[in-house]
Every structure is written in structure tokens, then in C-alpha cells.
Amino acid sequence: MNIGIDKIGFYTPDQYVDMEKLAEIRGVDPAKYTIGIGQEKMAVAPLHEDAVSMGANAALSILDGEDREKIDLVLFGTESGVDHSKSGAVWVHHLTGIQENACSFELKQACYGATAGIKMAMGHIALNPDSKVLVIGADIAKYGLNTTGEPTQGAGAVAMVLSSDPHIFALDNDSAALTKDISDFWRPLYSDFAFVDGKYSNESYLSFLKAVWGVYKEKTQRDLKDFEALCFHLPYTKMAKKAILTLTEEANEEDAERLMSHYQNSIVYNKQVGNVYTGALYLSLLSLLEQGPELKEGSRIGLFSYGSGAVGEFFSGVVQADYKHYINKENNESLLNTRRELTTDEYEAISEKALPKDGSNIEINNDQVVEGRAYLAAIQDNLRKYAIK
Known part of the structure; x- marks a missing residue:
């Protein structure tokens, strides 16, 4: 039985900052942002949008009546949770109108959370072949104004319906994973902003990639020649180029050129949004499927998921016949192309706004x-109130 992604949707706030203009205001060479880290635009979330609302909007863009009746598990991967107790999945379940006899909960391990959801969904569907699972990765990456992490901020969500006999992408149970207790990136409960050791985090990312790729090759007897393309977790898009160069150090020219060519298509959306943490890998996959040439049925795509702290996993899947008929390229391009550009003053004013923390x-x-x-419509009596306009 094939299990995998039957539908995939995306959402990002309708406002952004131009990275070249931000660089100029910050007194930085624009090429440091556009070439050095590979970002063109950065999505900015207003006060009424958070991980829950963005996750719900990503899901609403793909769900139909049959999905709402058959989904019996909602898994919400995020590191931008809005409550220490109640999961974002419960709010998303309600906002999207999914039938009530479903289980819903939240998963957390930095940027790995949505991958954890996918792995759990695969097991659930293997035991319940007629069910569908909604998996969401939604986050707001915030480091603060005038910080080294500022140009790698972003906001958005990816929603996926997993099922048996998927129309888009069948996942293989072929993964290799690694967990180590390290401190490359973290956000204490008392802080609105993440802390990161950038150099160490980049080194850890590549170290984990090499380690899990080595185990994966040994387990599966596959090599780079067996992959049409590779997709990676993207804290910024240049990271994937570093990853491909790491894996192709000893590869033949044909394999290296093929993987680097597909890399360009896999970063189109991420370049315009910024870092969406748990959704970043799957936004890259969506970009590859929508912005690249149609891939042959059975083409294998490798996926590397990394969550600081740290967990890394390499796994793969194959594209399905006529998958282009089941994605929403026009909708996603419209979402990105109709956004409003913020001035630097507007961006900074929005960034400094915050919801009350004193129960007001x-x-x-x-x-x-x-x-x-x-x-997000209001906070009343310490309760978040969500609505659909």
C-alpha cells in the first residue's frame, strides 16, 4: 500500500519586506542578503495572524467535504505555539470544520515538528487504510530588529493531507535519523525571540546531513544517482546549496548538475517568504513540484529534515502520475504576487507590536x-478567540 501526500497547500501573510531595501537601511551590502543567504523577500505577520490562523488558512486552501469527513487525525508541528496546554491542532480542527471524531494534537522539536507529524501519520494510515490525516507545519521566525538573525525571519504554513494511494507524492519507509543534545538554536519560555549560534548551527546541520545520509545509503543501498532531486530544510535558501555541495563532493558531474538544477526550482517560494521553520522543507518540496518541469512518474526525491537541538532525518518518496493536476500553482503564485510591500518604518512598527502578557x-x-x-480576533478572559471572516 502506498502512503503519502495526497494534497498540499500553503499560506503566508499578505505583506512582506524587500530584502535589498532592508539591507540598505541596515547599512549592509544587499548582496549579503540576496546572494549570501539567498533571500529576496521576507513575510511579516500582523498581530491578527499567528501559527494557528496561518495553519488553518493553509488547510482551508486544500480541504473539501470528503477530506473533512475522512480526516480522523490532525497533527500540528510548530515551535510557535500559543498555549502551553491547548494545542494549535484543536483550534485548526474547529476552524476547518473537520468531523468531530478525530484526534488532534501538537508536536514540537524545532523545525522537525512537521516531519514528526508525517511519520506519525504514515503509521496511522498503515493501521487504518481508509483514514486521512491532516499534517500542518506553521511558524513565525522572529529574532528581533537589527539582530544577526533578522534577515532569516519569515512567516507561513504548509498543510498536507496524507492518505493511502496519494495523488502527489508516495513516501517510502526508508529513513535514517539522528538525535544529539546540542545548543545551536533555542528559545526559552520567557523569550519572544530565538537565540542562535549561527556558525555552530550551520556546521551542525551539515554534520547531521552527512551522518544520516551515510546511514541511509548503507540501509537502502541507494546513492545520488537514484535521486532525481533533493529537498532540504531551508532556514535560508543558500543552506540547500551548501547541503548539495556537501553531498556531491565526490559525485560525478552528471549527478551534481542534475541536483543543482532542481535546487533552483526548489527554492523559488522560500526565497519570497523567508524561514517558516517546520514548514520550510515542505514549502521547498511544493516549490520543486510547482516551479520545476514535470517530473516522470516514479522520480525519487530525497528529503532532509533538521530541527535544532537537534534531530535530523533523511527519507524519500516518489512522485505520482499526473501529480501536476493535484497542485495549486496558480493559487500559490497569486498568494505571493498580490502581497503588499511594507516600508521599513511599517515593518518595524509591526515587529514591535505584541499581544498583552498580563491577562488584559x-x-x-x-x-x-x-x-x-x-x-485571531481577540483575547478575552485569557482565552484566544479565532474567527473566519
């Missing part, structure tokens, strides 16, 4: 919300 009530202005989208 707040009604949140929803003038910017497009009809049919979920948003």
Missing part, C-alpha cells in the same frame, strides 16, 4: 483580513 483583554483590528480566512 484585546480586540484585534481585522480590516486587513480577506474574506474566508481565519484570524
Whole structure:
């Protein structure tokens, strides 16, 4: 039985900062942002959008009536949780109208959370072949103004419906994983912003990649020649280029050129959004499928998931026949192309806004919300109130 991604959707806030203009304001050579880390635009979340609302909006872009009746498990991967107890999955379950006899919960391990959800979904469907599972990766990457991490911020969500006999991408049970207790990136409970040792984190990412790739090759007897393309977790898009160069150090020219060619298609969306943490790998996969030439049925794509702290995993899947008919390229391009560019002053004003932490009530202005989208409407009596406009 094939198990994998039957539908995949994406959402990002409708406003962004141009990275060249931000670099100029910060007194940095724009090439450091556009070439050095490979980013063109950075999505900025307004106060009425958080991981829950973005996850719900990503899901609403793909779910139909049959999905709502057959989904019996909702898995929400995030490191931008909004409650220490209640999971974002429960709110998403409600906002998307999924039938009530479903189990819903949240998963956390830095940027690995959505991959953990996918692995759990595969096991659930193997035991319950007629069920469907909604897996979401939604996050807001925040490091603060004028910090070294500022140009690697972003916001967005990817939602996937997993099922048996998927239309888009069948996943293989062929993974290799690694866990080590390291401190390359973290966010204490008391902090709104993440802390990162950038150089160490990059080194750890590549070290984990080499380690799990070595184990994967030994377990499966596959090599680079067996992969049409590779997709990676993207804290910034240049990271994938570093990853490919690491894996192809001793590869033949044909394999290296093929993988690097597909890399360009796999970063189109991420370049325009920034880091979406748990959703970054799957946004890259979506970009590859929508922005690249149609891949032959059975083409194998390798996936590397990395969550700081740290967990890494390499696994793979194969594209399905006519998968292009089951993705929403026009919808996703429209979502990105109709956003509003923020001035630096607007961006900084939005970045400095925060929800109250003292239990105060707040009604949140929803003038910017497009009809049919979920948003955070208020906090009343210490409860978050979500709505769909």
C-alpha cells in the first residue's frame, strides 16, 4: 500500500519586506542578503495572524467535504505555539470544520515538528487504510530588529493531507535519523525571540546531513544517482546549496548538475517568504513540484529534515502520475504576487507590536483580513478567540 501526500497547500501573510531595501537601511551590502543567504523577500505577520490562523488558512486552501469527513487525525508541528496546554491542532480542527471524531494534537522539536507529524501519520494510515490525516507545519521566525538573525525571519504554513494511494507524492519507509543534545538554536519560555549560534548551527546541520545520509545509503543501498532531486530544510535558501555541495563532493558531474538544477526550482517560494521553520522543507518540496518541469512518474526525491537541538532525518518518496493536476500553482503564485510591500518604518512598527502578557483583554483590528480566512480576533478572559471572516 502506498502512503503519502495526497494534497498540499500553503499560506503566508499578505505583506512582506524587500530584502535589498532592508539591507540598505541596515547599512549592509544587499548582496549579503540576496546572494549570501539567498533571500529576496521576507513575510511579516500582523498581530491578527499567528501559527494557528496561518495553519488553518493553509488547510482551508486544500480541504473539501470528503477530506473533512475522512480526516480522523490532525497533527500540528510548530515551535510557535500559543498555549502551553491547548494545542494549535484543536483550534485548526474547529476552524476547518473537520468531523468531530478525530484526534488532534501538537508536536514540537524545532523545525522537525512537521516531519514528526508525517511519520506519525504514515503509521496511522498503515493501521487504518481508509483514514486521512491532516499534517500542518506553521511558524513565525522572529529574532528581533537589527539582530544577526533578522534577515532569516519569515512567516507561513504548509498543510498536507496524507492518505493511502496519494495523488502527489508516495513516501517510502526508508529513513535514517539522528538525535544529539546540542545548543545551536533555542528559545526559552520567557523569550519572544530565538537565540542562535549561527556558525555552530550551520556546521551542525551539515554534520547531521552527512551522518544520516551515510546511514541511509548503507540501509537502502541507494546513492545520488537514484535521486532525481533533493529537498532540504531551508532556514535560508543558500543552506540547500551548501547541503548539495556537501553531498556531491565526490559525485560525478552528471549527478551534481542534475541536483543543482532542481535546487533552483526548489527554492523559488522560500526565497519570497523567508524561514517558516517546520514548514520550510515542505514549502521547498511544493516549490520543486510547482516551479520545476514535470517530473516522470516514479522520480525519487530525497528529503532532509533538521530541527535544532537537534534531530535530523533523511527519507524519500516518489512522485505520482499526473501529480501536476493535484497542485495549486496558480493559487500559490497569486498568494505571493498580490502581497503588499511594507516600508521599513511599517515593518518595524509591526515587529514591535505584541499581544498583552498580563491577562488584559484585546480586540484585534481585522480590516486587513480577506474574506474566508481565519484570524485571531481577540483575547478575552485569557482565552484566544479565532474567527473566519
